[in-house]
Amino acid sequence: MYREYVQSDANWSDAISRLGRDDPWHKKHGFAFAPLCVPLEVFQMDLHTMLKFVPHAILDQDCMGVSHGILNFPPIAALVRRYAHVIFALTSVGASMGGFGALLHGGDLAGSILAFSPQANLLEASLRPTAASPEALRQMSENMFASIRAASKRGARVEVHCAADEHFLHAMSMPLEHVSLVVHTLLPRKPFARLLDKAQQLLPIFGDAVYRLLRDQPAPAMIRVGCWQRGGDLKRYVAEKGQLLSLLFGPASAELPRPADWFCGTCFRRNMTSHFLCWNCKDGGEFTSPITQAGAARIPDGSCYPRAGDWGCRRCGTAMCAYQWNCTGCGVSKWNPDRALVVT
Ligand SMILES: [Zn+2]
Ligand SMILES: [Zn+2]
Structure with a gap:
């Protein structure tokens, strides 16, 4: 779980949310201030009507007899007028x-x-x-x-x-x-x-x-x-x-990859995320084409595997993380330079 604590004094919106336009902080720092009035009726509409209505509500001051303070604030009004079609698009x-x-x-x-x-x-x-x-x-x-x-x-x-x-x-x-x-x-x-x-x-x-x-x-x-x-x-x-x-x-269709799968830079076959070395490329009982090889392509999944320290077992091809000291597939030690391929 990630948690961040922001002190009240360091939070721009803190004082203004309590003191409103009397807040000295926003005056001191030159922020302009404008109240925004949103008619409550909008929230009682069904979605489709609301989407149709809201652009006009913002652009038309007299809509429903409500004066919208936001339009008295020229920069916002100009911005909304200019980009309304984009916003609602x-x-x-x-x-x-x-x-x-x-x-x-x-x-x-x-x-x-x-x-x-x-x-x-x-x-x-x-x-x-x-x-x-x-x-x-x-x-x-x-x-x-x-x-x-x-x-x-x-x-x-x-x-x-x-x-x-x-x-x-x-x-x-x-x-x-x-x-x-x-x-x-x-x-x-x-x-x-x-x-x-x-x-x-x-x-x-x-x-x-x-x-x-x-x-x-x-x-x-x-x-x-x-x-x-x-x-x-x-x-x-x-x-x-x-x-x-x-x-x-179709019958000749390729097997589709999932995120974190990768394609071998030598034979272009698909490898699952559990492989560090391509299952298809072998020489003398040892796997030879790692995920780190130039030309290998990995489907992004948001993680950054392999990072420095992560490694793969040449004997069985299994992908290992930096904190694992022995191959979970065959027991090879991370510190055996003949069998372990460690990312530097
Ligand atoms: Zn291969
Ligand atoms: Zn192994």
Whole structure:
């Protein structure tokens, strides 16, 4: 567990939260101050109405007869006016059932919808909202598909990212002629958006969506395979639906990696995280191609294995951590330079 203690005096918001505009600290440091009035009615609305209403509530001082103090504060007003379309365009971002919500509610509002591994065919989804009947679930899915069509008709970008797991099949059930779909060829262990974040892919995808929105570049409705590059770049290769199905699930399909799996720099075979040396590359009873070799590529998972001190057993190939002194696979000592390969 990580815990951080911040002294009251070191916390900018501390005094102002108690003293309000009388706080001497913010005056002394030249901070401007403006009260913000949010009408309570907003919180009683359903989500869809709220999303439609809030942009106007912020932009229109006389809306519902409430004077919004925030607009009397010129920098904020200018900022909100300038970026309102971006702010509300990006309201429609979500993952999993949040992605379903982004697609469902973004249809006639958002300039850009970004959904990560959303459920789509709720009848088949293992995680789904409660509903009175199967028909109600089917109707929810239909409503989401209608929202995608509406967004596309307005020229809004609808971009969906998914991995090659259950969510790929959900994506296949969407009206793909209106969707820019990027399929990432791996099987994530953890929530996909979190994995993208750990792999430094999430922010570039997000930034790309914002950039295209601001430049008014429509999303091409096509299916593409996302190929991760070092440093967070993402190459996208156009694919037909049939090609993709055969690539991922056909008889000649490659075994898809999971996060922390790695590919050998010599034979390019996939290795699981438990291997430090490639299971396929052997010479005279000893494994020869380690994860540290130039050309080996590891699927990011947020951890930094191997670090200095971590090691692998040449005799059985097992991956070991710095604190382990004997191979858990065969007993070889970390201090045996002929058998142990230690990261320096
Ligand atoms: Zn190999
Ligand atoms: Zn061993």
